[in-house]
Amino acid sequence: MATAGPGGPVALVGVGLIGGSLGLALRARGVASDVRGVDPAPGALDAALRCGAITTGCDDIPTAVSGADVVVVCAPVGAIPGLVHDVLAVADEGTVVTDAGSAKSAVLQALTPAERERFCGGHPVAGGEQSGVQGARADLFEGAIWFLTPTAETRPALLERVHGMVAATGAVPVAVAADVHDHLMALVSHLPHVLASALMRQAASTAPQGREALRSAGPSFRDLTRVAGANPRLWADILLSNRDAVLAETRRHRTQLADVEAALERGDREWLEAFFATAATGRQRLLDQEDTGGGEVVRIVVAVPNRPGVLSEIATALGHAHINIEDLHLSPARADEPFGSLALDVVGEDAAARALALISANGFGAAVGE
Amino acid sequence: MATAGPGGPVALVGVGLIGGSLGLALRARGVASDVRGVDPAPGALDAALRCGAITTGCDDIPTAVSGADVVVVCAPVGAIPGLVHDVLAVADEGTVVTDAGSAKSAVLQALTPAERERFCGGHPVAGGEQSGVQGARADLFEGAIWFLTPTAETRPALLERVHGMVAATGAVPVAVAADVHDHLMALVSHLPHVLASALMRQAASTAPQGREALRSAGPSFRDLTRVAGANPRLWADILLSNRDAVLAETRRHRTQLADVEAALERGDREWLEAFFATAATGRQRLLDQEDTGGGEVVRIVVAVPNRPGVLSEIATALGHAHINIEDLHLSPARADEPFGSLALDVVGEDAAARALALISANGFGAAVGE
Numbered sequence: 001m002a003t004a005g006p007g008g009p010v011a012l013v014g015v016g017l018i019g020g021s022l023g024l025a026l027r028a029r030g031v032a033s034d035v036r037g038v039d040p041a042p043g044a045l046d047a048a049l050r051c052g053a054i055t056t057g058c059d060d061i062p063t064a065v066s067g068a069d070v071v072v073v074c075a076p077v078g079a080i081p082g083l084v085h086d087v088l089a090v091a092d093e094g095t096v097v098t099d100a101g102s103a104k105s106a107v108l109q110a111l112t113p114a115e116r117e118r119f120c121g122g123h124p125v126a127g128g129e130q131s132g133v134q135g136a137r138a139d140l141f142e143g144a145i146w147f148l149t150p151t152a153e154t155r156p157a158l159l160e161r162v163h164g165m166v167a168a169t170g171a172v173p174v175a176v177a178a179d180v181h182d183h184l185m186a187l188v189s190h191l192p193h194v195l196a197s198a199l200m201r202q203a204a205s206t207a208p209q210g211r212e213a214l215r216s217a218g219p220s221f222r223d224l225t226r227v228a229g230a231n232p233r234l235w236a237d238i239l240l241s242n243r244d245a246v247l248a249e250t251r252r253h254r255t256q257l258a259d260v261e262a263a264l265e266r267g268d269r270e271w272l273e274a275f276f277a278t279a280a281t282g283r284q285r286l287l288d289q290e291d292t293g294g295g296e297v298v299r300i301v302v303a304v305p306n307r308p309g310v311l312s313e314i315a316t317a318l319g320h321a322h323i324n325i326e327d328l329h330l331s332p333a334r335a336d337e338p339f340g341s342l343a344l345d346v347v348g349e350d351a352a353a354r355a356l357a358l359i360s361a362n363g364f365g366a367a368v369g370e
Numbered sequence: 371m372a373t374a375g376p377g378g379p380v381a382l383v384g385v386g387l388i389g390g391s392l393g394l395a396l397r398a399r400g401v402a403s404d405v406r407g408v409d410p411a412p413g414a415l416d417a418a419l420r421c422g423a424i425t426t427g428c429d430d431i432p433t434a435v436s437g438a439d440v441v442v443v444c445a446p447v448g449a450i451p452g453l454v455h456d457v458l459a460v461a462d463e464g465t466v467v468t469d470a471g472s473a474k475s476a477v478l479q480a481l482t483p484a485e486r487e488r489f490c491g492g493h494p495v496a497g498g499e500q501s502g503v504q505g506a507r508a509d510l511f512e513g514a515i516w517f518l519t520p521t522a523e524t525r526p527a528l529l530e531r532v533h534g535m536v537a538a539t540g541a542v543p544v545a546v547a548a549d550v551h552d553h554l555m556a557l558v559s560h561l562p563h564v565l566a567s568a569l570m571r572q573a574a575s576t577a578p579q580g581r582e583a584l585r586s587a588g589p590s591f592r593d594l595t596r597v598a599g600a601n602p603r604l605w606a607d608i609l610l611s612n613r614d615a616v617l618a619e620t621r622r623h624r625t626q627l628a629d630v631e632a633a634l635e636r637g638d639r640e641w642l643e644a645f646f647a648t649a650a651t652g653r654q655r656l657l658d659q660e661d662t663g664g665g666e667v668v669r670i671v672v673a674v675p676n677r678p679g680v681l682s683e684i685a686t687a688l689g690h691a692h693i694n695i696e697d698l699h700l701s702p703a704r705a706d707e708p709f710g711s712l713a714l715d716v717v718g719e720d721a722a723a724r725a726l727a728l729i730s731a732n733g734f735g736a737a738v739g740e
Contacts, residue, residue: 187573188591195565195594197649198626202619203557204652221558223593224565229650236642243634249572250634254627256568261620264613272606279567280599282574 008069009034010165013061013083015048016041018100018124019074020136023053025169028138038064047133062090070165072122073099078237081110088115096158098122102185103242104149104178113153117308120162121149121178123185124171139170146171149178150316152309159311160330172324175315179245186245191253193227193235194246200228295348297326301369302342302359306333310364311342317358318344323351343369378439379404380535383431383453385418386411388470388494389444390506393423395539398508408434418503432460440535442492443469448607451480458485466528468492472555473612474519474548483523487678490532491519491548493555494541509540516541519548520686522679529681530700542694545685549615556615561623563597563605564616570598665718667696671739672712672729676703680734681712687728688714693721713739 010026012019015037026032037054038061039045045057058064065071065087073083080101087097088111097119099107104121111119126144146166150159166173176184203225239246263271304310311330318325326345333340346355352368359366380396382389385407396402407424408431409415415427428434435441435457443453450471457467458481467489469477474491481489496514516536520529536543546554573595609616633641674680681700688695696715703710716725722738729736 183576187569187576192569192591192594193646194627194630195569195623197646198623198630199557199562199565200649200653200656201626201645202622204648204656206553206557221562223596224562225653226593228653229646229648232643232646232650235646236639239630239634239642240637240639243637247631247634250627250631252572253565253568254624254631256571257564257620257624257627260564260568260609261617261624264609264617264620267610267613269606269610272609273602275571276563276567276599276602276605278574278599279570280602283570283595283598286570286574 007032009036009067011036011038011058011064011068011071012054012074013038013064013071013087014074014076015039015044015053015133016074017127017131017133017135017140019072020048020051020053020133021126021138021140022072022074022100022124022169023048024051024136024138025141026165027052027055029168029170031165031168036064036068044133048136051133051136053133053136061086065091065095067092068095070161071095071097073097073101075099075101076234076237077101077103077241080241081107084119085110085115088118091118093118096120096155096161098148098162100124101241102189102238103245104147104181105244106241108149108151108178116151116153117155118158120151120154120159121147121181122162122166123147123149123181124166124169126171141166141169141171144171146173147181148173148175148315148319149181150175150312151178152312154312155308156304156311156330157332159315160328163315163325163328167327174324175312175319177316177320180316180320182242182245183249186242186249190239190242190246191249193230194239194250195253196225196228200225295350297345297347298349298352299369300344300346300352300355300359300366302344302364302366303339304330304333304342304364306338306340313362314342314344314359314364317362318346318355321354321358323355323358377402379406379437381406381408381428381434381438381441382424382444383408383434383441383457384444385409385414385423385503386444387497387501387503387505387510389442390418390421390423390503391496391508391510392442392444392470392494392539393418394421394506394508395511396535397422397425399538399540401535401538406434406438414503418506421503421506423503423506431456435461435465437462438465440531441465441467443467443471445469445471446604446607447471447473447611450611451477454489455480455485458488461488463488466490466525466531468518468532470494471611472559472608473615474517474551475614476611478519478521478548486521486523487525488528490521490524490529491517491551492532492536493517493519493551494536494539496541511536511539511541514541516543517551518543518545518685518689519551520545520682521548522682524682525678526674526681526700527702529685530698533685533695533698537697544694545682545689547686547690550686550690552612552615553619556612556619560609560612560616561619563600564609564620565623566595566598570595665720667715667717668719668722669739670714670716670722670725670729670736672714673709673735674700674703674712675734676708676710683732684712684714684729684734687732688716688725691724691728693725693728 010032023035035054036056037048038058048054080099124146329343331341380402393405405424406426407418408428418424450469494516496510533543699713701711
């Protein structure tokens with residue numbers, strides 16, 4: 001489905017794998033013709049210019065973001081809060097700022113409510129074998145989930161613009177609350193990396209038998225430790241950037257281990273069986289809920305009151321309910337009317353019915369449009 | 371390399387996937403022509419007879435094991451200690467008893483030193499998609515590690531016989547101490563299963579966002595949770611059978627998680643980097659030590675004093691040093707000599723040199739034979 005991108009200039013603060021791939025994707029799809037880049041790494045801008053990821057290399061942030069429709073901060077996750085703050089300080093009033101980091105609450109905490117009006121966090125769940133612009137590909141985001149974490153302060157028209165740009169890359173934009181995002185990432189990525197490294201350290205310290213670990217181990221050990229020790233600096237940075245959520249999920253995990261130990265100590269077979277059985281049930285439930293996918297695009301039109309936060313509220317409600325918004329168009333209220341109009345495209349009758357019910361339950365009038 | 375098997379009758383106590391595959395392997399390779407089976411499951415013996423895994427179905431253990439050269443207990447791991455005990459009570463004095471369970475110390479603890487003379491624990495690291503004799507295959511053990519856990523009491527000639535039978539299936543027999551085996555399995559298999567299930571339970575209880583876990587997760591989460599909730603009864607049984615080692619490894623793991631939490635709480639980037647870096651170093655070290663493999667077979671001849679435990683000692687020393695014994699022949703001491711002769715075949719000049727050094731360091735005279 002064709003989705004309008006921002007159209008105007010896009011500025012990339014950081015042109016590594018993600019920034020470079022975004023530039024390539026936007027240019028390849030004709031969404032942006034003016035893509036500026038700024039990056040402190042020596043040679044990064046030249047490389048980005050050579051491969052066509054950007055059209056202009058800029059020496060500093062003010063130059064890059066001046067007059068931009070969208071600024072995307074694609075820096076190491078620990079540097080993002082400071083950079084977003086710097087960008088907002090010099091960006092035009094009509095510019096929306098987003099980022100591509102894997103931890104979202106920390107960025108919001110660095111901003112004032114007024115700054116948040118022009119900010120919408122983002123996180124493309126994509127990566128590559130090779131870091132840096134050398135690994136950049138125009139199709140990196142194709143089919144990937146790209147989380148957006150708008151807040152009640154995010155201006156609706158600016159959220160619409162970021163949503164459009166993300167959809168234009170071929171990614172699936174999914175709006176969720178920042179804390180929901182952070183706990184999810186702690187659970188599916190950050191904690192698993194900790195477990196993998198902890199297990200590998202145990203194996204390596206079981207010398208010389210530790211060596212058998214890799215030879216005689218079943219697939220569970222090899223699967224689990226594949227990411228062990230990957231990029232220590234990056235991962236220290238990620239854990240610290242998502243500290244609260246990682247702490248919460250690690251504690252939950254550690255409590256479960258203590259419960260397993262207690263059950264083993266008292267020889268409680270029944271408890272242990274139930275432990276594994278609930279894991280099996282949970283896994284099946286999560287698998288069963290996988291999208292059947294497909295179906296016709298259904299447009300839902302919502303009458304949205306003329307107050308901030310409404311679009312964020314609707315988008316994250318649908319995101320939390322796993323209803324993807326393929327496309328999103330906002331027609332702001334005219335001067336003489338209290339309601340604007342929000343058109344949402346979702347795929348399939350089932351998703352449309354659930355979306356309608358959910359939007360109505362949130363107190364907004366909605367109907368299937370033409 | 372041709373390796374003599376037991377030759378005489380083999381009794382399988384339990385003819386499921388492992389027992390059935392063992393029967394098929396021994397018959398396919400012409401190692402045993404008389405393979406008896408006993409199994410309480412209705413229809414199990416008929417199915418084993420039909421597929422050729424056994425030549426005789428027996429109604430009870432005494433009938434099955436009478437006159438057998440080797441008895442292999444291939445039952446659920448929790449039932450093994452009791453069954454081994456029962457078998458030893460009725461087996462002939464010249465019969466060696468082994469098993470195929472994934473926890474070894476618990477079996478030894480159920481036996482008296484006198485009983486251990488005729489017992490050598492075993493654990494083929496092999497499995498299949500389908501359980502039961504229906505999933506049995508003659509090539510199930512081909513290239514698989516088959517741990518043997520002889521003790522100081524195990525009679526050398528009986529260890530030799532079990533080693534020969536295992537090698538005859540195409541498996542790689544690796545002798546290790548029972549407690550080393552159990553900690554290794556706790557680390558590479560039992561703890562990973564616990565972690566996988568604990569993580570899946572966390573994801574499933576993070577509703578409705580938990581569902582995103584499977585969709586937006588990176589490969590680390592999918593890898594880690596693949597075995598979550600597999601066969602709750604079996605896994606409760608395995609954990610309880612290897613309780614001490616699982617407890618020890620789970621505690622080590624939990625302590626590491628607590629350390630990670632403490633580092634996060636104090637914002638200790640340096641500690642976190644070192645945590646991941648030591649995992650990376652350990653992983654690389656374990657990978658570097660993978661066998662280069664290949665080379666000529668070298669026969670090492672050892673003068674072994676005429677006392678029990680010597681063969682177990684040498685075999686486990688080589689096993690712990692990751693030197694595989696391809697073949698093993700014992701010529702017991704003659705009446706008028708204090709030393710017998712042990713011929714060990716290892717692969718490659720390097721392994722041979724390490725084996726010679728190790729055997730000498732253990733106080734035995736050894737040389738490369740013809």
